[in-house]
Amino acid sequence: MMHRVCILLLSLFCCYASGQWVEGQASVAVEGAELDEIRVMAIKNAIADAAYKNGSFITAEDIVLDGLLVSSKAQIRTQGRIQRVEIIDETLTDEILTVTVKVDILPLFECASDPYMRSVVVTQFQLLKPAQARQGNIFEFGRQVTSRMAQQLGDHQPAADTLLINQAFMPASAFHNIEHDQIAAKASVMVKEYHRQYVLFGFIRDISLFEQVKEGLLDDDISLRRNFTLEVYLLDALQQDIVMQNSYHGEGDWTFDYNETVDLNNSLFWRSDFGRVVLNTINSAVLDVSNTMTCLPTMLPVVSVSPTQLSVALGTKHGVRQGDLFELYRSALPLMEAQLHYPQWYKQPALILEVEHVSNRSARLRSVDPNAPLLAAPYDLISPAPLL
Structure with missing residues (x-):
């Protein structure tokens, strides 16, 4: 109950x-x-x-x-x-x-925040040492952890618009040497394919078993316990910058037989001591991810441009309303060149964009000043205009 x-x-x-x-x-x-x-x-x-x-x-x-x-x-x-x-x-x-x-x-109110829902792509968390999954035959553990992270991030308040994809952002071999050039190239692909600001990725560093001895009055009590260590990265794909990197660790009693195959889809596992540790550890990571995104400004790429309007993948689901005002930021580097460098953005002077039409997941914007030229290109950025 x-x-x-x-x-x-x-x-x-x-x-x-x-x-x-x-x-x-x-x-x-x-x-x-x-x-x-x-x-x-x-x-x-x-x-x-x-x-x-x-x-x-x-x-x-x-x-x-x-x-x-x-x-x-x-x-x-x-x-x-x-x-x-x-x-x-x-x-x-x-x-x-x-x-x-x-x-x-x-x-409350620890940081300034705009009212729009953050959008994030959740990629698969991989086991760095797959052999550790043999005890319990929990080789699908990474997928289960990823699914629950995406679910908790979507359910958390403030909720995020999460998209769970069936691929890893980085191979496990890259864990000890994550370079900016790799991140920049992959971030650019993510932006073009999914039109979302953030990418959540990471690795499961340890799920090893160990014995813990508790001294008793008559006999020592030996319990079998299991580690759970999670490395979490939050990438601002538009800025091509890792904005959060944290490690989380928990450990709990492993109450299953040594050679037993554990059903990760069964609630009995998630109600076990180790299962609860995993859920609570995930919850800690989700809280930090959510807080980090909340304290950063919403920025979205321009999806398409016409002479008088531009479109973005942000709609009523994310809190956008007709009449909302945004600013346009243009890239100082050509798109292909920007993939290999930290992108540089500059605000187009005296240009305020107003939401003219909005649907569930998209919006069309036009310049508030009809005489101001709309110099924009796909993958330029918009961000909420500051309140006057």
Whole structure:
């Protein structure tokens, strides 16, 4: 059963300038109630305790599966947003359940942002060491991770317009030597084929197994655990620049038999300890990707040009409305030459473009000044005009 926990906490203090991890704790008496229900309540109260210490005014909806917190789906309402929740300790003593959590709270309005949905191509994440997938026969693990990253990125608030493609951006052999010339050439191809600003790519560095020994009073307890290390890159394909690169790591108990073939399409895997670790690690990466895109300006390539109008692949799905205003940026280098250098863009002076017609995924724009020449070419860029 899926439980949805809503928290509303009134702030008594001013918010912090930047997000930080805050610890919270709560204790709840079991008193014959279902332990899963008590656990949900204790987690909720611990998160509220952390938010109170941070001085945030938050409304959050945390998704709990079978009494286990699997991801935070916090919705911004006022001053803060819960980004991540980690359960760091649980104890049951004398019918009292005590839960300790760490909560990452990001203040609202940390960066200026335009209102348009970001567009991103999600490419396949590859296993750097495919032989590590033999334990469990999880050779499709990379595809599963990629699919869930794309899904979470599309579901996250603010949502991104994601396109999942069945190819990798870089071969696994390029992991230790990613050069700009390679990125520039591939980014140019992506822009021409998909007309999207960002490309999400990366590698699964480690899914190895290891044994962990816990000392007990009588016998040592040996558990089999599995690593999950993810390397994530976010590329601004228009600027041909990597705007985010982070490594994420988690580890969880591997509860399956050593020679068992694990069905990655079965919810039993994703509800296992290792499966939840994978989902939470992906969620951390998605939060950082989303925050990075939100804090960068929307820029889209011009798809086609006529003497009086130009078209872009941005529409009502992305928040565009008739009458919205944009600026035109032209390339200082010919297209083929720009593929081998960092592109240089300059704003066409005194030219403001207005959305004349908009559909779900495209818009036509014209110059606000009918006497201003529309000097534009395919793959020039548009960006929202600043508010006066």
